[in-house]
Amino acid sequence: MFFYLAIIILNICRLSASKELLDLGWGFDNRTIFWPGQTPLYFTKEETVYLKGFSYSFKEFCVAEHGGTHFDAPYHFHQSGWKVGDVPLSRLFAKGAFLNMEEEHLKMGRDTRLKVKDLENWETRNGKFSENSVLLVKFGRSKFWQNRTLYLDLEGETMHFPGLSKEAAQWIANSKKIIGVGVDTPSIDPGNSTDYIAHRILAENSLYNLENVKLLTDLPETGFDLVVAPMKIEEGTGAAVRIFAIVNN
Ligand SMILES: *[C@@H]1O[C@H](CO)[C@@H](O)[C@H](O)[C@H]1NC(C)=O
Ligand SMILES: *[C@@H]1O[C@H](CO)[C@@H](O)[C@H](O)[C@H]1NC(C)=O
Ligand SMILES: *[C@@H]1O[C@H](CO)[C@@H](O)[C@H](O)[C@H]1NC(C)=O
Ligand SMILES: [Zn+2]
Numbered sequence: 001m002f003f004y005l006a007i008i009i010l011n012i013c014r015l016s017a018s019k020e021l022l023d024l025g026w027g028f029d030n031r032t033i034f035w036p037g038q039t040p041l042y043f044t045k046e047e048t049v050y051l052k053g054f055s056y057s058f059k060e061f062c063v064a065e066h067g068g069t070h071f072d073a074p075y076h077f078h079q080s081g082w083k084v085g086d087v088p089l090s091r092l093f094a095k096g097a098f099l100n101m102e103e104e105h106l107k108m109g110r111d112t113r114l115k116v117k118d119l120e121n122w123e124t125r126n127g128k129f130s131e132n133s134v135l136l137v138k139f140g141r142s143k144f145w146q147n148r149t150l151y152l153d154l155e156g157e158t159m160h161f162p163g164l165s166k167e168a169a170q171w172i173a174n175s176k177k178i179i180g181v182g183v184d185t186p187s188i189d190p191g192n193s194t195d196y197i198a199h200r201i202l203a204e205n206s207l208y209n210l211e212n213v214k215l216l217t218d219l220p221e222t223g224f225d226l227v228v229a230p231m232k233i234e235e236g237t238g239a240a241v242r243i244f245a246i247v248n249n
Contacts, residue, residue, distance in 0.1 A: 021244060023242075024214050024215065024243040025241065027068075032067065033067070033068065033151055034064060034066075036159075044062050045059060065237055066237075069212045069240065069242075070212065072209035073230075073236060077199040077202075077203035078203035081203050081206060083235050084233050084235075084239045085232055085235065085236065087230075091208070091228075092227065093228075095131070096222075097122070097136065097178070097221065098219040099122050099135060099136070101140075106140070108162075112139065113168070114168045118168070119171055125221065129175055130177060135178050139185055142214055145214070152186065158192050163187060163189045163191070170201055180210060184214070186211055186212055188211065210243060219245060223248060224245050227242075227246070228241060
């Protein structure tokens with residue numbers, strides 16, 4: 001009996017020593033960043049009921065689908081695409097791929113675009129993208145999360161933040177390996193985009209997006225797993241999402 005217990009404890013220790021769990025989402029509170037004009041999360045009802053010897057509390061809330069760390073279902077930009085509740089479970093347990101564009105962003109400035117060359121260079125370093133991959137692109141924006149003005153880089157009505165070029169979006173869709181793309185900015189399209197072409201291309205190909213992903217530290221470029229868990233709003237075009245990375249050390 002003791003022997004088996006010791007083995008179990010040993011295995012738990014080994015698991016926790018060799019795997020690192022990361023939360024890639026921002027919390028929802030009154031500082032959470034939403035797209036201009038969208039409703040931030042607020043409680044429409046907050047109540048605590050006191051009874052004899054105990055109390056119970058409950059709240060009700062209202063929130064835009066696309067704000068904070070969230071999931072874009074293909075339906076968001078494609079009328080016959082999956083809604084949140086339609087996305088197959090197998091696509092929510094994915095292989096992680098990480099691409100650091102922070103230096104490029106510093107060099108190229110506010111309108112940096114992810115290029116096909118950046119994706120090809122990733123494959124030169126790591127081999128082909130695995131089946132069922134979600135590509136996380138870090139532009140280095142997460143460090144501005146606490147300051148909405150810096151994070152959105154608003155200039156009048158126009159926002160300025162980096163994003164995917166049309167060609168990179170098409171390359172990703174053509175790969176047939178990548179099933180979702182995550183960015184540490186409010187949108188996979190650049191801030192000044194008016195045609196949302198990256199959204200349209202990925203949605204038409206049944207890929208989902210993760211936006212406002214919290215990427216404060218670097219992940220390995222490959223060899224980690226992701227759990228993507230949007231709130232299951234059956235008819236949703238998007239939803240708040242929990243994203244967990246499981247990194248093997
Ligand atoms: C935001 O929430 C915090 C914690 O609940 C509170 O102390 C603060 O006053 C709130 N700020 C605003 C602007 O509502
Ligand atoms: C946010 O950044 C802007 C631009 O640097 C600055 O003017 C402003 O004071 C900052 N706001 C806060 C709340 O730190
Ligand atoms: C967005 O910015 C890029 C780079 O400065 C520019 O080439 C492009 O024309 C701009 N797009 C729009 C719609 O203004
Ligand atoms: Zn969105």
